[in-house]
Amino acid sequence: MSELQAKPPKDPFLRFLGGCALVAGGVLLLVMIAAIAIGWRLTRDVAPGRPVEAFLSGDETRYWCLDLKADDPGIAAFVQNVQRASEEMREETLEHSPLRLLPFRPRGNRIDELLPIKLELAQSDEGWVGRATFSKQIFRIRAAVKLIRFVIGRDPAAPAGPDGIPFASFGDKRTGKRVAMTMVGNRLLVASAPSRLSKALATDRADGAAVDPKVAALHTSIRQDGEDGWAFAPGPSVASFDVTDGDALRFRVVTVQDAAMTADEARALAHRWIPLVEDDAIELDSGTPSRRPDGMWLVEGRIVKLSERVRRVLLHATERDASGSPSATPTPPSPPRP
Numbered sequence: 001m002s003e004l005q006a007k008p009p010k011d012p013f014l015r016f017l018g019g020c021a022l023v024a025g026g027v028l029l030l031v032m033i034a035a036i037a038i039g040w041r042l043t044r045d046v047a048p049g050r051p052v053e054a055f056l057s058g059d060e061t062r063y064w065c066l067d068l069k070a071d072d073p074g075i076a077a078f079v080q081n082v083q084r085a086s087e088e089m090r091e092e093t094l095e096h097s098p099l100r101l102l103p104f105r106p107r108g109n110r111i112d113e114l115l116p117i118k119l120e121l122a123q124s125d126e127g128w129v130g131r132a133t134f135s136k137q138i139f140r141i142r143a144a145v146k147l148i149r150f151v152i153g154r155d156p157a158a159p160a161g162p163d164g165i166p167f168a169s170f171g172d173k174r175t176g177k178r179v180a181m182t183m184v185g186n187r188l189l190v191a192s193a194p195s196r197l198s199k200a201l202a203t204d205r206a207d208g209a210a211v212d213p214k215v216a217a218l219h220t221s222i223r224q225d226g227e228d229g230w231a232f233a234p235g236p237s238v239a240s241f242d243v244t245d246g247d248a249l250r251f252r253v254v255t256v257q258d259a260a261m262t263a264d265e266a267r268a269l270a271h272r273w274i275p276l277v278e279d280d281a282i283e284l285d286s287g288t289p290s291r292r293p294d295g296m297w298l299v300e301g302r303i304v305k306l307s308e309r310v311r312r313v314l315l316h317a318t319e320r321d322a323s324g325s326p327s328a329t330p331t332p333p334s335p336p337r338p
Contacts, residue, residue: 042143047163047184054205055120055131062123064273066229066241070115074243075228079115081247081307113137122200127192129200138186145183161198169194212236222252222298231273239273249274249306253299254292261289266299277309 118133149168180194191197229241237255266289284301
């Protein structure tokens with residue numbers, strides 16, 4: 001006798017769970033696809049294959065360049081000192097806060113994760129422009145710049161620069177000016193105005209054509225072993241900087257001056273190239289200033305306790321911004337209420 005045995009019916013609950021699993025899997029797949037698409041748009045280069053911008057326009061009144069490498073002993077010691085001071089400040093801040101009970105503490109700002117990095121700042125009568133050339137964390141920084149532009153930095157008056165490069169722009173209500181920012185390739189550029197940023201992004205100038213040809217020879221003559229930065233100004237005047245492992249900044253400046261240079265003038269000259277520290281923090285070497293055989297004046301010296309002084313400057317700037325820095329133009333009084 002052959003009888004077909006009826007299949008037992010499936011449990012409705014299991015069928016419900018299977019449907020939920022399929023729906024959850026589909027939603028998860030859509031989320032992953034959306035995340036990949038958004039991440040690709042945030043991290044892609046806005047102008048792939050574009051030549052490096054000329055940056056210098058030829059009208060600069062002063063220019064600084066810092067080339068910070070992780071394997072430099074002075075830079076490594078400076079980063080460790082700054083990081084240790086930052087951790088101490090964080091611990092002091094959390095000492096009287098409920099956050100001290102958390103089992104995990106934040107890692108803080110890891111400056112060493114960005115090294116090597118090249119920082120440039122150019123100043124002119126039209127304003128200033130800065131450029132940071134990254135070797136690490138490029139995708140993260142590129143995504144952060146695009147998110148900033150999307151959230152708070154969209155400017156209908158200056159939406160894009162050369163080659164359609166989008167700008168992020170931030171206004172200053174007191175001065176009416178707008179600071180512009182963008183990222184091309186591995187380079188982050190910030191300027192005092194969108195017009196100045198567009199000028200820095202130009203690629204039709206030959207590399208170095210905007211620099212006085214005397215600058216290169218003067219830079220070579222004063223370049224320090226292990227140099228971490230240099231600067232120049234029209235005249236020309238050239239400076240060389242080196243961060244030593246003793247937490248000090250060695251500087252060497254050469255400039256043109258017909259009259260004899262005094263020690264106070266030499267200290268003022270060094271302070272113009274290192275404006276972030278106090279004037280009395282500059283220690284001149286013995287025999288400085290001295291006149292070179294070519295008739296130019298040479299100024300040499302150092303700044304001790306560099307990390308502490310930089311931290312103090314940053315703290316002062318943070319406190320000033322938090323309290324509202326005074327403006328050169330007084331704020332007009334509020335009109336009376338109707």
